Amino acid sequence: MKKGGRKTCWVPKNNQSSSNSSASVEDQRSSCEPKNVSPCVGSETRGIPLVGSVSKWSGVVTPPNVSYKPFTPAGFQKASSSVDNLRFGDSAPAQVNYSSGGFQSPSSGELVQQTRHLTGDIDKICESSELAISGNKQDQASQERKDMSEYGAPFDICNVKAATVKLKPALHVKNREKRLENKRSSEGPYIKILRPGMVLLKHYISAADQVKIVEKCRTLGLGRGGFYQPSYGIGEGKLRLKMMCLGKNWDSQNSKYIDVSPADGAKTLSIPGEFHKWVDQAIRDSHDYLRTQSVRNIEETLPSMTPDICIVNFYSKTGRLGLHQDKDESKESLRRGLPVVSISIGDSAEFVYGDQRDLEKAEKVVLESGDVLIFGGSSRHIFHGVTTINAETAPKSLLEESNLRPGRLNLTFRQF
Ligand SMILES: O=C(O)CCC(=O)C(=O)O
Numbered sequence: 001m002k003k004g005g006r007k008t009c010w011v012p013k014n015n016q017s018s019s020n021s022s023a024s025v026e027d028q029r030s031s032c033e034p035k036n037v038s039p040c041v042g043s044e045t046r047g048i049p050l051v052g053s054v055s056k057w058s059g060v061v062t063p064p065n066v067s068y069k070p071f072t073p074a075g076f077q078k079a080s081s082s083v084d085n086l087r088f089g090d091s092a093p094a095q096v097n098y099s100s101g102g103f104q105s106p107s108s109g110e111l112v113q114q115t116r117h118l119t120g121d122i123d124k125i126c127e128s129s130e131l132a133i134s135g136n137k138q139d140q141a142s143q144e145r146k147d148m149s150e151y152g153a154p155f156d157i158c159n160v161k162a163a164t165v166k167l168k169p170a171l172h173v174k175n176r177e178k179r180l181e182n183k184r185s186s187e188g189p190y191i192k193i194l195r196p197g198m199v200l201l202k203h204y205i206s207a208a209d210q211v212k213i214v215e216k217c218r219t220l221g222l223g224r225g226g227f228y229q230p231s232y233g234i235g236e237g238k239l240r241l242k243m244m245c246l247g248k249n250w251d252s253q254n255s256k257y258i259d260v261s262p263a264d265g266a267k268t269l270s271i272p273g274e275f276h277k278w279v280d281q282a283i284r285d286s287h288d289y290l291r292t293q294s295v296r297n298i299e300e301t302l303p304s305m306t307p308d309i310c311i312v313n314f315y316s317k318t319g320r321l322g323l324h325q326d327k328d329e330s331k332e333s334l335r336r337g338l339p340v341v342s343i344s345i346g347d348s349a350e351f352v353y354g355d356q357r358d359l360e361k362a363e364k365v366v367l368e369s370g371d372v373l374i375f376g377g378s379s380r381h382i383f384h385g386v387t388t389i390n391a392e393t394a395p396k397s398l399l400e401e402s403n404l405r406p407g408r409l410n411l412t413f414r415q416f
């Protein structure tokens with residue numbers, strides 16, 4: 001398992017998230033690997049923790065408040081069960097029978113025969129379970145996560161429009177909005193090289209396109225595979241953002257990309273076609289700019305890439321993201337320094353970056369609505385994070401047209 005991957009190297013701000021240190025994340029992660037998967041252990045004692053024994057996780061993982069749905073083998077009907085509420089590690093429910101036609105409360109005379117029947121049933125259950133487990137552990141893991149109640153319904157990044165009477169904003173808010181608006185329109189778009197391979201395109205995405213991006217993300221985010229709050233590990237702390245992944249799903253608990261949403265097991269959503277044009281154009285415009293700056297070896301300094309992953313984060317005003325490297329993409333992609341292209345929409349954010357995982361030594365840049373930040377080449381492995389969301393700094397017109405909630409939407413495109 002790769003250490004120090006995306007979002008695994010947290011630097012707690014003011015020690016608020018010290019329980020989420022990288023050490024504890026790693027510790028928890030290694031203890032989350034399924035161990036000694038042996039579906040038939042329970043059946044040997046006939047007692048019978050049928051479902052509880054299907055997947056054995058090491059002790060600490062037994063989540064106190066998470067219930068799992070039972071695995072019901074094909075061809076078997078659940079006759080009576082309290083398995084729905086069975087938790088791993090709980091003692092077996094008194095009456096759990098899977099019936100393949102009529103096995104119900106036995107009388108004592110029928111007990112031996114029916115125990116044999118039950119043994120047969122259990123063998124079949126075990127066989128099916130083994131098949132399911134060996135067939136695709138990933139499917140089962142996602143199924144288990146899917147059934148966890150902790151993720152809840154997808155998060156809506158927009159406020160639901162309601163017929164409310166809007167209060168007039170206070171004078172200081174109006175003045176700040178005016179100042180920001182003036183700054184945006186007087187500055188217009190421009191490009192800045194922050195360091196070799198790291199380019200900032202200011203005010204790059206038009207106001208109309210920002211609205212389109214919010215609308216598209218909202219629609220996708222409300223469906224299956226939509227926005228959820230990722231966590232470090234089962235029963236561990238949560239990241240301070242909502243996330244939806246397109247193209248491939250980033251699994252925060254194992255720091256790797258998978259093909260289903262860890263929240264609900266849905267097949268990963270595709271990146272909408274129209275998103276590609278902003279990424280392609282931003283890289284092309286950066287190349288043109290580098291040329292004007294007499295940079296040689298443009299492709300080496302900032303390689304081109306075709307994104308097949310888009311991670312969409314939504315930060316509320318208290319959201320943030322600790323210093324980390326994005327290093328769960330393929331070795332080849334990382335070796336070539338294929339860039340991460342990041343689009344910011346909504347409230348501005350203080351984005352920190354540097355060569356070390358050290359906030360004190362990190363540089364800071366404010367990312368505003370419509371800005372695009374690209375880091376590739378020799379900057380691909382920078383540590384970076386978001387320390388602050390600047391409340392009430394989103395363009396007023398964006399909020400009016402898209403109804404985006406207070407906060408910041410960020411899309412990072414990568415090529416696996
Ligand atoms: O929100 C941002 O600007 C950065 C997001 C990020 O680093 C990530 O998703 O890996």
Ligand SMILES: [Fe+2]
Pocket residue numbers: 006324325326384
């Ligand atoms: Fe990142």
